[in-house]
Amino acid sequence: MPxxxxxxxxxxxxxxxxxxxxxxxxxxxxxxxxxxxLNSALPVVRDALHGSATATPWVVSGYLxxxxxxxxxxxxxxxxxxxxxxxxxxxxxxxxxxxxCALAPSLSLLVAxxxxxxxxxxxxxxxGLALLTHACPPGRGHRAMGRALGLxxxxxxxxxxxxxxxxxxVSWRAVFWLxxxxxxxxxxxxxxxxxxxxxxxxxxxxxxxxxxxxxxxACLARWLEHVAAWGWGVGAVLLGALxxxxxxxxxxxxxxxxxxxxxxxxxxxxxxxxxxxxxxxxWYVVPWTLQQAAGWSVRDTGMALVVPAGALAxxxxxxxxxxxxxxxxxxxxxxxxxxxxxxxxxxxxTGTPALLMAATVAAAALGVAGGLALTGTQAVVRRARAGxxxxxxxxxxxxxxxxGLALTGxxxxxxxxxxxxxPAxxxxxxGAALSLVLVLALVLGRVRxxxxxxxxxxxxxxxxxxxxxxxxxxxSSERPSGRRG
Numbered sequence: 030m031p032x033x034x035x036x037x038x039x040x041x042x043x044x045x046x047x048x049x050x051x052x053x054x055x056x057x058x059x060x061x062x063x064x065x066x067l068n069s070a071l072p073v074v075r076d077a078l079h080g081s082a083t084a085t086p087w088v089v090s091g092y093l094x095x096x097x098x099x100x101x102x103x104x105x106x107x108x109x110x111x112x113x114x115x116x117x118x119x120x121x122x123x124x125x126x127x128x129x130c131a132l133a134p135s136l137s138l139l140v141a142x143x144x145x146x147x148x149x150x151x152x153x154x155x156x157g158l159a160l161l162t163h164a165c166p167p168g169r170g171h172r173a174m175g176r177a178l179g180l181x182x183x184x185x186x187x188x189x190x191x192x193x194x195x196x197x198x199v200s201w202r203a204v205f206w207l208x209x210x211x212x213x214x215x216x217x218x219x220x221x222x223x224x225x226x227x228x229x230x231x232x233x234x235x236x237x238x239x240x241x242x243x244x245x246x247a248c249l250a251r252w253l254e255h256v257a258a259w260g261w262g263v264g265a266v267l268l269g270a271l272x273x274x275x276x277x278x279x280x281x282x283x284x285x286x287x288x289x290x291x292x293x294x295x296x297x298x299x300x301x302x303x304x305x306x307x308x309x310x311x312w313y314v315v316p317w318t319l320q321q322a323a324g325w326s327v328r329d330t331g332m333a334l335v336v337p338a339g340a341l342a343x344x345x346x347x348x349x350x351x352x353x354x355x356x357x358x359x360x361x362x363x364x365x366x367x368x369x370x371x372x373x374x375x376x377x378x379t380g381t382p383a384l385l386m387a388a389t390v391a392a393a394a395l396g397v398a399g400g401l402a403l404t405g406t407q408a409v410v411r412r413a414r415a416g417x418x419x420x421x422x423x424x425x426x427x428x429x430x431x432x433g434l435a436l437t438g439x440x441x442x443x444x445x446x447x448x449x450x451x452p453a454x455x456x457x458x459x460g461a462a463l464s465l466v467l468v469l470a471l472v473l474g475r476v477r478x479x480x481x482x483x484x485x486x487x488x489x490x491x492x493x494x495x496x497x498x499x500x501x502x503x504x505s506s507e508r509p510s511g512r513r514g
Contacts, residue, residue, distance in 0.1 A: 042164075042165060042166075042169065042173065044221075045164060045221065045222050045223040046161075046164040046165050046166075046169075046173070046222075046223075048218040048219070048221035048222045049160055049161050049164035049165075049173075049218070049219070049222035049223070050161060050164075050165075050173050050176065050177060051214070051215070051218040052116060052120070052157065052160075052215045052216070052218035052219035052222060053116075053153075053157035053158065053160065053161050053174075053177045053215075054176060054177040054180045054181075055180075055211050055212070055214055055215035055218070056116070056119070056120055056123075056153040056154075056157050056212070056215045056219075057153065057154060057157065057177050057178065057180065057181035057184075058180045058181055058183070058184045058211065059123065059127075059153075059184075059208040059211050059212055059215070060096070060123070060150040060153050060154055060181070061181045061182070061184040061185045061188065062184040062187075062188045062191070062207075062208060063092065063127070063146065063150070063188075063204070063205070063208055064089075064092065064093060064096075064150075064185070064188065065184075065185060065188030065189050065192070066188040066189065066191055066192030066195075066204045067088055067089055067192050067196075067201070067204060068089060068188075068189045068192065070192045070193055070195075070196035070197075070201045070204065071085050071086065071088060071089070073196045073197070073201050074088060074136075074139070074196075074201050075136070077201065078133070078134075078135055078136040078139065079136075080135075080136030081136075084136055084137070084140070085136065087140045087143075088136070088139055088140055088143055089143075090254075091140050091143045091144045091147065092143040092144065092146055092147040092150070093147065093250070093427065093430075094144075094147065094247050094250055094251070095143075095144045095145075095146075095147025095148050095150075095151065096147040096148070096150040096151045096154075096427060097151075097246050097247070097250055097423075097424055097427030097428050097430075098151075098243045098244070098245075098246045098247035098250070098424070098428070099147070099148055099151035099152075099243055100151045100154065100155050100246070100420045100421075100423045100424040100427065101239075101242040101243070101246070101283065101284060101417075101420040101421050101424050102151075102239045102242060102243055102283065102420070103115070103119070103151040103152045103154075103155055103156055103416075103420055104155035104156060104159065104416035104417050104418070104419050104420020104421070104423075105234070105235075105239075105283050105284070105416060105417050105420060106152070106156070106234075106416075107152075107155070107156035107159055107160070107226070107416035108159070108226060108227035108413070108414055108415075108416040108417055109226065109227065109234060110226065111224050111225070111226045112156050112157075112159050112160035112163065112224070112225050112226065112416060113160060113219055113220070113222050113223070113224040113225070114224070115152055115156045116152065116153060116156045116157050116160055116219045116222075117216055117219045117220055118152060119149045119150070119151070119152025119153040119156060119157075120149070120152075120153060120212050120215050120216040120219060121149075121212075121216055122145065122146075122148060122149035122152065123146055123149030123150055123152075123153060123208075123212055124149075124208070124209050124212035124213060124216070125145075125149075126142050126143070126145040126146035126148075126149055127146060127205040127206075127208045127209050127212065128205070128206075128209055129142040129145070130142045130143060130146060130202075130205040131202040131203075131205035131206050131209075132202075154419075154423050155416055155419040155420035155422075155423050156416055156419075156420075157177075158174060158177075158403060158407060158415070158416075158419040158423075159225075159407075159415035159416035159418075159419050160219075160222060160225060161173055161174055161177065162174070162407050162412060162415045163223070163225035163412060163415065164222055164223050164225070170404075170407065170408075171348075171349050171351070171353065171404040171405075171407065171408055172346075172349040172350060173349065174345075174349055174400075174403060174404045174407065175345045175346040175347065175348050175349015175350065175400055175404055176345065176346050176349060177345070178344075178345030178346075178348065178349070178399070178400045178403060178404070179342045179343060179344070179345030179346045179396075179400075180342070180345070181345070182341045182342040182344060182345050182396055182399070182400075183338065183339075183341075183342035185308075185312075185341070186312065186334065186337070186338035186341050186342070186392075187338055189316075189331075190331035190334075191204070191207075192204050193331070194331075195207070227413040227414055227416075228413060229413060233281050234281075234283070235275065235276070235279045235281060235282050235283040237271070237275040237279070238272060238275045238276050238279060238282055238283035238284065239283050241268045241269070241271045241272035241275060242272055242283055242284065242424075244264070244265075244268040245265050245268045245269050245272060245428075246424045246425070246427065246428035247428075248261045248262070248264040248265035248268060249261075249262075249265045249428045249429070250427070250428040250429075250430075250431055252264075252265060253428070253429060253431040253432045253435060254431040254434070254435070256435060272284075273286070283417075284417055284421060285414065285417070288410065288414075288417070288418060288421065291409060291410065292466075293356070293357060293405070293406075293409040294406050294409050294410055294418065294422075296357055296360075296463060296466065297356060297357065297360060297401060297402050297405045297406050297409070297422075298402060298406060298421070298422045298425055298426075299425075299459070300360045300361075300364060300398065300401075300402060300459050300460075300463060301360075301398065301399060301401070301402020301403070301406075301422065301425075301426050302402075302425050302426050302429040303364065303429075303455050303456060303459045304363070304364065304367070304395050304398035304399045304402065304456070305399055305402075305426040305427075305429065305430050305433070306429055306430055306431075306432045306433035306436065306452065306455070307367060307371065307391075307395055307433060307452040307453075307455065307456050308341070308392075308395045308396075308399060308433070309430050309431075309433030309434060310371075310433035310434065310436055310437045310447075310449055310452040311371065311374075311388065311391055311392065311395065311433075311449065311452070313433070313434055313437055313447065314374065314437055314447045314448070314449050315334065315337070315374065315384065315385075315388050316330050316334065317447055318374075318384065319333060319381070319384075322446070323381055333385060334388075336385070336389050337385065337388045337389045337391075337392040338392070340389045340390075340392040340393035340396065341392040341393065341395065341396040342396065343393065343396065344392070344393055344394075344395065344396015344397040344398075344399065344400050345396060345399075345400040346400075347396070347397050347400070348396075348397045348398075348399075348400025348401045348403075348404050348405075349400065349404055351397075351401060351404070351405070353405060353408035353409060356401050356404075356405035356408070356409075357405075357463055357466075357467060358463075358464075358467055359397070359401060360398055360401050360402075360405070360460075360463060361460045361461075361463035361464045361467065362460070363394045363395070363397045363398040363401070363460075364394070364398055364456040364457070364459050364460030364463070365456070365457060365460040365461075365464075366390065366391075366394040367390075367391050367394040367395050367398065367453075367456045368453045368454070368456040368457035368460065369453075370387045370388070370390040370391035370394065371387075371391050371449040371450075371452055371453035371456065372449070372450065372453040373387040374387045374388060374391070374449050375448050375449045375450045375453065399426075402422060402426065403419065403422060403423070406418055406419065406422050407419060433452060436451035436452050436455065437449065437451070437452065438451075
């Protein structure tokens with residue numbers, strides 16, 4: 030087994046790396062906060078802007094679709110034109126769009142501004158992670174990313190609570206004004222970070238690949254939200270085929286297809302998508318259970334979820350401390366732990382204390398798994414194309430997030446109680462598949478080592494035998510043929 034070089038455990042981040050960490054952490058916090066802060070405030074927004082019930086959900090869906098579908102393109106733009114430049118542009122775009130959202134006089138203009146804000150968020154996440162990877166010394170990048178993801182995870186969970194409180198006590202517009210000063214500070218930090226790009230990227234952008242890569246996650250997300258609308262699934266398949274063909278022909282592809290031959294990268298990305306879907310399911314079912322089944326108020330529910338929210342947020346920094354060499358087995362263990370905890374929440378007879386304890390365990394395990402999907406994939410790909418890799422991973426995780434709600438039975442109607450049994454089964458199956466792949470890889474590795482050892486021993490014996498025969502022949506030729514009488 031090859032011995033990996035030990036990272037420098039006490040190497041400190043320089044000033045540019047600290048500014049990059051500040052920019053990425055604040056940017057990720059704002060992106061995640063605005064992803065979920067309006068969920069509980071949508072009725073207030075609809076009443077204030079006199080919107081329709083069918084158009085109002087697009088305030089959230091338009092933002093998420095734009096962010097998820099544009100991430101592969103955004104990651105590659107950072108590799109091509111500079112990650113610091115693209116991160117700064119994304120932060121500026123996000124902040125301006127947030128101000129436009131706060132000033133929107135109608136629902137249609139609010140949805141349009143949210144789409145623009147989602148485009149800014151698409152630039153912030155993958156480009157920021159790639160910038161942080163290059164800004165930190167080897168062995169320190171995954172820890173810095175873990176800290177940034179921890180802050181983002183806190184925003185994910187606290188977003189609906191913060192949004193609900195601001196909407197009812199101040200105004201729903203205050204949700205957007207809250208992010209503007211944070212984005213300004215993040216942009217100032219990004220300007221002080223070191224620039225990095227892919228030196229072999231060239232100067233051209235794969236336009237066909239960019240269009241196809243944008244359409245695939247958008248169609249996939251819409252299909253997973255409404256599985257009966259199979260046209261979205263067909264569109265995802267057709268655009269996927271167009272994307273593969275375009276990338277094979279392009280001299281400078283948007284996504285190098287060799288990325289999908291990297292087994293560790295694929296395993297961590299798929300497992301991260303499952304973990305993200307299970308997280309969405311968890312944060313839908315637990316509040317629903319506390320409010321609908323136990324009769325808790327929104328405020329009491331938010332207070333009760335502080336501990337699970339903290340456990341999810343801590344998952345990011347913990348993931349940053351996991352060595353890349355053991356990222357896959359740790360991911361498998363986290364998914365198995367989450368599966369047990371989610372299954373414990375599923376029975377209707379589960380008491381409130383047990384439910385909150387199981388939710389805390391599940392949140393911690395899923396937080397580590399989600400963080401590993403981002404920190405681990407950055408460690409197993411070429412640093413030059415880190416933006417491309419993070420863009421694909423984030424796009425997959427964002428596009429499949431809607432599967433979590435579908436697995437709970439949300440929207441089934443008929444008063445059906447949402448359940449976490451299917452998300453638990455998905456986590457367990459994924460964890461078992463990762464474990465099986467690890468065992469097979471270990472067995473095959475030992476077989477190869479033994480085969481090489483036998484070949485080496487056989488070669489040595491053969492060479493030694495040949496040399497001995499040649500020595501005997503030489504001594505025989507030098508010995509007198511007979512004794513003279």
